[in-house]
Amino acid sequence: MSQHIHSTALIAEGAVVHPSVSVGAYSIIGPDVEIGEGTCIGPHCVIEGHTRIGRNNQIFQFASLGAQPQDKKYAGEPTRLEIGDGNTIREFCTFNTGTAQDEGVTRLGNNNWVMAYVHIAHDCQVGNNTILANNATLAGHVHVGDWVILGGLTGVHQFTRIGAHAMAGFSSHISQDVPPFMMVDGNPLAVRSFNIEGLRRRGFTPARIQAVKTMHKLLYRQGLTLQAALAALPALAEKTPEAAADVALMQDFLQASTRGIAR
Template sequence: MNANIHPMAIIHEGAQVHPSVTVGPYSIIGPNVSIGAGTRIGPHCVIEGYTTIGVDNHIFQFASLGAQPQDKKYAGEHTQLVIGDRNTIREFCTFNTGTSQDSGVTRVGNDNWIMAYVHVAHDCVVGDQTILANNATLAGHVHVGDWVILGGLTGVHQFVKIGAHAMAGFASRVSQDVPPFMLIEGNPLAVRGFNIEGLRRRGFTPERLKAVKQMHRLLYRQGLSLEAAQQAIAALVPEMPEARQDIALMQSFLDSSTRGIAR
């Protein structure tokens, strides 16, 4: 018996668990699970389904990872949950596998801080460096970009996309796409500004902050149609070359939005 595996844990034959993985008492690891080096799993966790977990994650007690999707159309297809590296997953989190109606994979990236009772439903894609506070809930097919922060009790409607560096305040009801960098809050949802403090902490230069501020103005403060705002945002590139990638990020997001953006 591996000294890192508590004798009261159940590791099914076929599970691929690195010798350095720690598993607490009464946790159950299913036969189709793969867990990378240095990952710590607390007591009373259930990790099942076709689930792949990377290195150096910390999964706290009572988490349920890899259960079948909460979708009535699911008929036992081979779908997956893939979790990256260095994530913190707190108590009572529930992450489900994907469905055949989408890519078949629910995916969580790297270096995420995921607090208690967070639900990540089928076919969600969560990027890197996000913070999902207590009871944040992602319905099916939601995409969350890098560096996003979701306040506690925030609910995100199925198929919504939240752009990189956006931030949602406590108990927000998110039913439309949220462009990158924006600061949102409330029920009904409103865009309150842009995430200037978060961007400063991530090293955005004054010129990049100026570009984000101008994109916010064009989308939300000048009474422009969305089409006119998109044209004006595209025209910022020659004026603000240092922010070229930030502008391209906004353009790509707006072009790909299918639910319409929060305005």
């Protein structure tokens, strides 16, 4: 292990660090941290708390992972931060552990591209294959679905959910739920279109893209109430069985929304 650990790095007794992990100069790893195979920790990083990091992650200099949540209710409970595999975490990112008022864990999934200065607050649940651009900030309890893209300087209000394949433009202010597939930006936030280019790049067939386009029209272009748009979705799934899973994703998201959706 010693050939991968810089002589100035401090790794506390009790930390579980795979022999293939590299740790840069002056980084500090706490006693309750677990780091998986092939992960690279840059210089001047602090990884603390009950934090588990998976395989083949690249964590750049000055990241702070696993610090206590920025929540006045936090009373020292052994809450956690869990990071999956294959993530890139750039400079000055800050990810906090969870709180007892939620599941007690903050999660980042697999293969995410997290740019500099991103903050992921307590109890956030971030999926897989997301892109969080520079200075994107997630307040507590935010849920971000797979393949979401958040533009730089975007702020997300606590308890807000962002559905899979959604995209937010630069400096967006997100305080209501963003349905799957939608493209939003601005302050106040507005839905501009649906993420057609992202869906093409992910191999969505023309039939599935057409179904998403229809869902966008039902929600935003035909003057329907949310209840009326929801009522029209089952017929769309029957008409386009190939897109049934996409329609179900939208149905589940809308029915679970408690903050209301961006409209």
